Amino acid sequence: MAEVMRAVRQDVAGGPEVLKVVEVERPEPGPTEVLVRVRAAGVNPTDWKHRAGGGFLGEPPFVLGWDVSGVVEKAGLGVTIHRPGDEVFGMLRYPFGAGSHAEYVVAPARTFVFKPPEIDHVQAAALPLAGLTAWQALVDTAQVKHGQRVLIHAAAGGVGHLAVQIAKHMGAHVIGTASAAKHEFLRGLGADEAIDYREVDFAEVVKDVDIVVDTIGGDYGPRSLRTLRPGGVLVSLVLSRLDAIDAGAAGVRAETLLVEPDFHAMTWLAALAEAGSLRAEIDSVFPLEDAAKAHERGETGRVTGKIVLTVGGTA
Known part of the structure; x- marks a missing residue:
C-alpha cells in the first residue's frame, strides 16, 4: 500500500480559502532523483498569483510551492551527491515542478545543495527562488x-x-x-x-x-x-x-527573465549565506496548516522580505 503525506492542495482557483490540507500519495524518487522531507518552504508572489488563476500551471488541482529546505529521505538510482540524512535546500523546477507545500517532494538531485549549518531551515527555505x-x-x-x-x-x-x-x-x-x-x-x-x-x-x-x-x-x-x-x-x-x-x-x-533551477548558482548562494554575506529577511512564519493565512499576509502588499511555511514542527 502506498504511503501518504499531507499537502496543501487547491481544487479550484480563487482566494486563500481554496487552500486545503489533504492527504495525497507520497512520491517515490526515480533514477537521479531524491525524496526530501520538507522542513520549511518559502511562499512567493507567484504562489498567490497561481492560486488565483491565470498562471502557468493551468487549471487546478495542484499543490503550490517551489522553495524547499529539508532532509534527504531517499536517493534514487545513480545519485552520488546526496545521501539520506543530508540537510539540503533548493528550488523545484519553475514553473511546472511546483509542490513544496507538502511534507515530501521529489526532484532531480542537482536541484538541491547542502544547507549551511550556519542557517536554519526557515532561512534556507526563504532563499532559493x-x-x-x-x-x-x-x-x-x-x-x-x-x-x-x-x-x-x-x-x-x-x-x-x-x-x-x-x-x-x-x-x-x-x-x-x-x-x-x-x-x-x-x-x-x-x-x-x-x-x-x-x-x-x-x-x-x-x-x-x-x-x-x-x-x-x-x-x-x-x-x-x-x-x-x-x-x-x-x-x-x-x-x-x-x-x-x-x-x-x-x-x-x-x-x-523567468527563474530556472541552477546547481552552480545555488552553490554560490549557499556559500554567501554561510559567509554571512546573504541573509533573507523573514517577514512571517506560518505552519503548513495555515497556508491560507500566509497567502493573506502576502497579498497585503506590505511584506518586507519573505514568508515561510514550516512543516512538521520547528524548522
Missing part, C-alpha cells in the same frame, strides 16, 4: 561589474532585498525604490541610495544607471528606460508594457 531570480538577473543576464550603478525596484521585497545584497557583494553602487518606512532597512542591507517612490518619480531623480531590476512591471519598465545610460540593461521579472523596440531606440537592452 528569490535568490536565484536575483542572481540570474544581475550576474547571468546583466553581468554586473564592480562600480556599476544598479537600480532595484521594490528593493525591500522578496527578490529585491536579496538583489541588493548580491549587487553589493559584486561591488555595485545600489539604488533601491521603496516606501520611506523601509529606507533604514535598505541601508542596513548596504543600499547606497533609497528612493521613496510615493513622493518622487524615480525616473526624474535617478540617472546614468547601468542595470535596472524591475520586479513590479506595468509602467515601471518604460519609465526605467529613462534612467539607463547607453548600453545599459533592464531585466524585467514580470510581464510588462516594455517593448524591445523601445529599448533598442533608447540604446539599451531589455530582457524578461
Whole structure:
C-alpha cells in the first residue's frame, strides 16, 4: 500500500480559502532523483498569483510551492551527491515542478545543495527562488561589474532585498525604490541610495544607471528606460508594457527573465549565506496548516522580505 503525506492542495482557483490540507500519495524518487522531507518552504508572489488563476500551471488541482529546505529521505538510482540524512535546500523546477507545500517532494538531485549549518531551515527555505531570480538577473543576464550603478525596484521585497545584497557583494553602487518606512532597512542591507517612490518619480531623480531590476512591471519598465545610460540593461521579472523596440531606440537592452533551477548558482548562494554575506529577511512564519493565512499576509502588499511555511514542527 502506498504511503501518504499531507499537502496543501487547491481544487479550484480563487482566494486563500481554496487552500486545503489533504492527504495525497507520497512520491517515490526515480533514477537521479531524491525524496526530501520538507522542513520549511518559502511562499512567493507567484504562489498567490497561481492560486488565483491565470498562471502557468493551468487549471487546478495542484499543490503550490517551489522553495524547499529539508532532509534527504531517499536517493534514487545513480545519485552520488546526496545521501539520506543530508540537510539540503533548493528550488523545484519553475514553473511546472511546483509542490513544496507538502511534507515530501521529489526532484532531480542537482536541484538541491547542502544547507549551511550556519542557517536554519526557515532561512534556507526563504532563499532559493528569490535568490536565484536575483542572481540570474544581475550576474547571468546583466553581468554586473564592480562600480556599476544598479537600480532595484521594490528593493525591500522578496527578490529585491536579496538583489541588493548580491549587487553589493559584486561591488555595485545600489539604488533601491521603496516606501520611506523601509529606507533604514535598505541601508542596513548596504543600499547606497533609497528612493521613496510615493513622493518622487524615480525616473526624474535617478540617472546614468547601468542595470535596472524591475520586479513590479506595468509602467515601471518604460519609465526605467529613462534612467539607463547607453548600453545599459533592464531585466524585467514580470510581464510588462516594455517593448524591445523601445529599448533598442533608447540604446539599451531589455530582457524578461523567468527563474530556472541552477546547481552552480545555488552553490554560490549557499556559500554567501554561510559567509554571512546573504541573509533573507523573514517577514512571517506560518505552519503548513495555515497556508491560507500566509497567502493573506502576502497579498497585503506590505511584506518586507519573505514568508515561510514550516512543516512538521520547528524548522
